[in-house]
Amino acid sequence: MAVYTEVTDEALRAFLADYPLGELRAFRGIAEGVENSNYALKTAAGDFILTLYEKRVDPAELPWFLALMEHLAARGIDCPLPVKTRDGIALRALAGRPAAICTFLPGVWPRRVRPEHCAPLGEALARLHLAGADFDELRPNGLGPRAWAPLLDRCREGGDAVQAGLVAELDRALAGILAAWPAEGRLPTGQIHADLFPDNVFFLDAGDGRPRVSGLIDFYFACTDLLAYDIAVCLNAWCFEPDGSYNVTKAHALLAAYQRLRPLSAGERAALPVLCRGAAIRFLLTRLYDWTATPAGALVTRKDPLEYLRKLRFFAHAEGPGSLGL
């Protein structure tokens, strides 16, 4: 469920009057998503997405996200393009929430990831990194390595109820990850998506039965960080099978396609295993925090933290970058 804030027909029509989008023909709430309220709009000018930013998004950060999407779209990335009012404003307010309208992207996200999705994904990720290279404004990663110990501290009370011994295992894992984390300045940095999970990547049939990426969405964790960390997030999110095994064929397809556009440096290749452990613990911790801190009946959909414990353990035992598909 992701319509936390209801919008009335009258309020929406008044809101839309400032946009060059013509008359409203239809609108409906979108059930998918976790963080924000999303509505699909049909106007005389076409299809759009209206997002009302909910409590977990800091309004002060929204201009950076919207500017990044505008920058990427201008460089040919199929990401939502914020639509401006006739006065040139993209971020506004509706029903008491910050709100923006973006272009609608066609396609569907893969409910079941196949190896054929992974090369187009790798290529799209590399294109995203290259297109972001001249977006100069920095946004530190609020969920990067510095955030992980405080996050784990917030899970101390409830963590072991999710699985006995979990907190101690995470303490050990985190200490190892932080000790091995690449020192600042050692690896290439840039604008990363930081949450490029299957539900944030849309595909269409390329015409030959193979999928092609038609859209990347949900840039609200995007930040300035290690480019290879974004790859590590994708290896976590795309390359495990439902039985928990790592699919090296998928990983290889993703990495090879990425490297056709942006070859990894020796340092990035060597760091990939620890970056994968870092990405695993990042999603484990936010899921664990949500799991332990979300009151019963709250609207936020909780995701299974233990899925990422299994991934973390896999990466902890992986035998170097080659075993990850490099």
Ligand SMILES: Nc1ncnc2c1ncn2[C@@H]1O[C@H](COP(=O)(O)OP(=O)(O)O)[C@@H](O)[C@H]1O
């Ligand atoms: N630009 C877009 N084009 C088409 N559909 C979109 C777009 N943005 C969001 N959606 C739809 O809204 C859903 C939730 O969006 P998402 O950004 O993932 O929300 P949340 O940040 O709340 O998790 C997506 O799964 C998709 O169906």
Ligand SMILES: N[C@@H](CCOP(=O)(O)O)C(=O)O
């Ligand atoms: N991808 C994260 C959760 C973030 O949800 P999203 O709907 O904003 O992509 C996870 O799986 O833990």
